[in-house]
Amino acid sequence: MNCKDQDVFSGGLLILFALPGYFCAAQIENLKVSKLSGAFFPDVCFTVMLVCGLILIRQGLQREEKIPLPSINWPKLLPVVGVLIAYVLIMEYVGFIISTMAFMLCCMYAFGVRRKKILLSVPIITAFGVYYLFGKAFMIVLPGLSDLGMFQ
Amino acid sequence: MEFQTFQAIPEAFLQVMSLTCLAWIAIGTIVGILFGAAPGLTATTAVALFTPITFYMPLNVSLSFLMGVYCGGFYAGSIPAILINTPGAPGNAATVMDGYPMAKKGRAGEALGHSIVASWLGGTASAFALLIFAPLIASMALQFGAPEYFAVAVMGLVCIAGVSGKCLAKGVAGAAIGMVLGTVGMDPIDGLPRFTFGNLNLMGGIALIPALVGLFAITEVLAKAEMIGVSTGEEIICQVKRALPPLKDYITYKYLLIKSIVIGIVVGAIPGTGPTIASWMSYNEAKRTSKHPELFGTGIPEGIIASESSNNAVTGGALIPLLTLGVPGDTVTAVLLGALMIQGITPGPMLMVEHYDIVAQLLIILLVANMVMLAMGLLGSKYFPYILKIPFQVLMPIVAVLCITGGYAVNTSFFDAMMVVVLGSCGYLLVKLGFPVAPIVLGLILGPIIEPNMRRALVGEDLNPLVFISTPISAGLILLSFVLLYFMKRRG
Known part of the structure; x- marks a missing residue:
């Protein structure tokens, strides 16, 4: 089986997702009075995924010209995902403004911005701008330093 | 059942x-x-x-804001199509054909002017179509029971799965993935937890807003991150002079305009189709019936008028199935459905009966938004080249901040903010593998509608699956879904 074909790979992935899905659905509690358990609909969805997976594998194997797997530029992608995860995690501890400025600085640097004026001004304007826009215009209080007991 | 159609309009207007x-x-x-x-x-x-921020707004204000974004966004895709030969959205792809050549000839202002006037005419006409046809369709939909709702939702999913990607199987699988995501949380009938794995944050299910933001916006940020350092090589046309096109053109091309608008409304009203099909159909029809088809693609107003009027006529058309049946007409309306649901509005025939005031407001807002769009398009066309010059290295981190903030803001939950990143990253990988995002989102939205109706219908008929074809409407809709699937499969 040529797993390097995009359809074969996608089909395999769907099956790999559907099979444990059946197992998890089987663990769902069932009320004895119900004619249809809560697992019924997820099972239908997993079956659709399984069938689609098989169709994709068949399609990929039958096609003479293979569709190559997508090329993902991991060195460019992973730092951005990492910075996004770190942003959410540190926001809880240092508040919105500091985490946003740090995130924007790292993100723009990772994106190739090197001009100091932009690297400094855009994070500050964005962090304070969004913080006050959400707080004043939309009445949504974002986590601030006061949440940490500072500046109270 | 009577609709208070016209009585509600003056009040909504005020x-x-x-x-x-x-x-x-x-x-x-x-x-x-x-x-x-x-x-x-x-x-x-x-x-x-921007849906998360509307959560805290009064209903009429949030509808005003979202409809403004909806209309403005639909039109603005034509700006990069005309100025840099790259459509802002797939629905504006046909505009590139004549818009960019016209701009290259030094007539960028005229091309932008045609685009805004045609978009305004299309959008306004479609709002009136919504006013006329929505109550008619809703009156039919009032007879719907559980099997019919199930059938309508399935048809919506089939349509969007079929047209939003290159491969039908991936579209259908995407819808199934979305529906599985929609089952996380409490079972809507038995009230027991499903797929929560003991996590209390998942008891309420996967929140719609973080999913929408993650799947649509974070995927864009990640796509751009991968393109750092890759030059698009497009030349931006910066000289924009006169924006108001000669009005006699619209008298000359009146039949072309009417035809394109009708195509836009009809195609938009078919669930799952959207502006791409409408604008190309109109463009091809304009070329086919033109006295000088050889001039199409060289920079003539007809090409822009046909594609843009049809593209914006989809805005009202796509709202018809959304408001009357609760089934979105295209991707943007799928997101709008989510936005309406977080405001506590469930689109469908009952909305038309019980809250026609909301529908009337939506109609008036759509008309006003089109007027505002026209004014902004005519006044702001000189400044449009500057928007195109915003470097994405600066723009994308700002978008990412808005995504995370939006995800957090709805429930002030860091878990939801993390869901934005997780779903966005997973969505990006799925997109890379050729799975379209729209069916996943629609599955997530329609899954909770399909499941209880499917289970109620089956339990009510002693688990007899023939219940779904027991009434003419549901049988017709299920049959139509299969026919559509067959043709989409044949189309390849």
Whole structure:
């Protein structure tokens, strides 16, 4: 089986997702009075995924010209995902403004911005701008330093 | 059942004409134009990104803002199509054919002018179509029971799965993935937890807003991150002079305009189709019936008028199935459905009966938003090249901040903010593998409608699966779904 074909790979992935899905659905509690358990609909969805997976594998194997797997530029992608995860995690501890400025600085640097004026001004304007826009215009209080007991 | 159609309109008009609503329509239109025109962003991203902030707004204000974004975003995709030969959204792809050559000839202002006037005419006409046809369709939909709702939702999923990607199986699988995500949380009938794995944050299910923001906006950010250092090589045309096109053109091309608008409304009203099909159909029809088809593609107004009027006629058309049946007409309306649901509004025939005032407000807002869009398009065309010059290295981190903030804001939950990143990253990998995002989102939205109706219908008929073809409407809709699947499969 040529797993390097995009359809074969996608089909395999769907099956790999559907099979444990059946197992998890089987663990769902069932009320004895119900004619249809809560697992019924997820099972239908997993079956659709399984069938689609098989169709994709068949399609990929039958096609003479293979569709190559997508090329993902991991060195460019992973730092951005990492910075996004770190942003959410540190926001809880240092508040919105500091985490946003740090995130924007790292993100723009990772994106190739090197001009100091932009690297400094855009994070500050964005962090304070969004913080006050959400707080004043939309009445949504974002986590601030006061949440940490500072500046109270 | 009677609809209070016309009585509700004057009252809705007065409500929309408040300063607050007008200001939010204007802000929404500007935001929509900025997002529609900015490289790598679309109207769908804009609506998804700004839905969280509408959560805390009064209903008429949030509708004003979102409709402004919706109309502005739909139109603005034509700006990069004309100025840099790259459509802002797939629905504006046909505009490239004549818009860019016209701009290259030094007539960028005229091309932008035709685009805005045609978009306005299309959008306005479609709002009137919504006014006329929505109550008619809703009156039919009032006879719907559980099997019919199930059938309508399935048809919506089939349509969007079929047209939003290159491969039908991946579209259908995407819808199934979305529906599985929709089953996380409490079982809607038995009230027992499913797929929560002991996590209390998942008891309420996967929140719709973080999912929308993650799947539509974070995927764009990640796509752009991968393109760092890759030059698009497109030349931006910066000279924009006169924006108002000669009005006699619209008298000359009146039949072309009417035909394109009708195509836009009809195609838009078919669930799952959207502006791409409408604008190409209109463009091809204009070329086919033209006295000088050889001039199409060289920079003539007919090409722009046909594609743009049809593209914006989809806005009202796509709202018809959304408001009457609760089934979105395209991707943006799928996101709008989510936005309406977080406001506690469930689109469908009962909305038309019980809350026609809301529908009337939506109609008036749509008309006003189109007027504002026209004014902004004519006045702002000189500045559009500057939007295109915003470097995405600066724009994308700002978008990412808005995504995370939006995800957090709805429930002030860090878990939801993390869901934005997780679903966005997973969505990006799925997109890379050729799975379209729209069916996943629609599955997530329609899954909780399909499941209880499917289970109720089956339990009510002692688990007899023939219940879904027991009434003419549900049988017809299921049959239509299969026919559509067959033709989509044949189309390849």
